[in-house]
Amino acid sequence: MLRLDINLLFTIINVLLLFAVVKIFLIRPIHKILDKRKEEVEEQYAAADKVTKEALDSKNQYEESIKNIEEEKEKRLIEARNKANEEYDRVMDQAKKESDKIISAAIKEAEEEKNLRLRRANEEITDMVAKAAERIVTADQSEEMDKQLYDRFLEQAK
Numbered sequence: 001m002l003r004l005d006i007n008l009l010f011t012i013i014n015v016l017l018l019f020a021v022v023k024i025f026l027i028r029p030i031h032k033i034l035d036k037r038k039e040e041v042e043e044q045y046a047a048a049d050k051v052t053k054e055a056l057d058s059k060n061q062y063e064e065s066i067k068n069i070e071e072e073k074e075k076r077l078i079e080a081r082n083k084a085n086e087e088y089d090r091v092m093d094q095a096k097k098e099s100d101k102i103i104s105a106a107i108k109e110a111e112e113e114k115n116l117r118l119r120r121a122n123e124e125i126t127d128m129v130a131k132a133a134e135r136i137v138t139a140d141q142s143e144e145m146d147k148q149l150y151d152r153f154l155e156q157a158k
Helices: 006-138 143-157
Strands: none
Touching: 006 143
């Protein structure tokens, strides 16, 4: 049976003292070390979360800037195309005006050349008629001579 004597009391006191000593010198430092490590892990997780958040923010800014760059590129491309089309239209209008001027000048020059040639032809015909008339008046009038003069006139007219 169980006896209650002083040994039991000393054993209980020894166990309680041992428990207190173990708790004070062993368990508390272990808890402190564990708490420190827990804090360090939490700090590392917080730092990792902060870095992740910063990376996501940077990624979002990067994507937004790329989007803005693409929009700006498209805008400038459209502006450049519009300017090129305007310049093309302007050059084509100018070229059409110049070609119209050249064509009208060529037509005018051709008309002047035609009129000049007609005047010269008229003058030559008038001179030939006058010479033929002079020969007829100064020459004897015979039928054969008239024929020769007429033939010469036709040859000169060609």
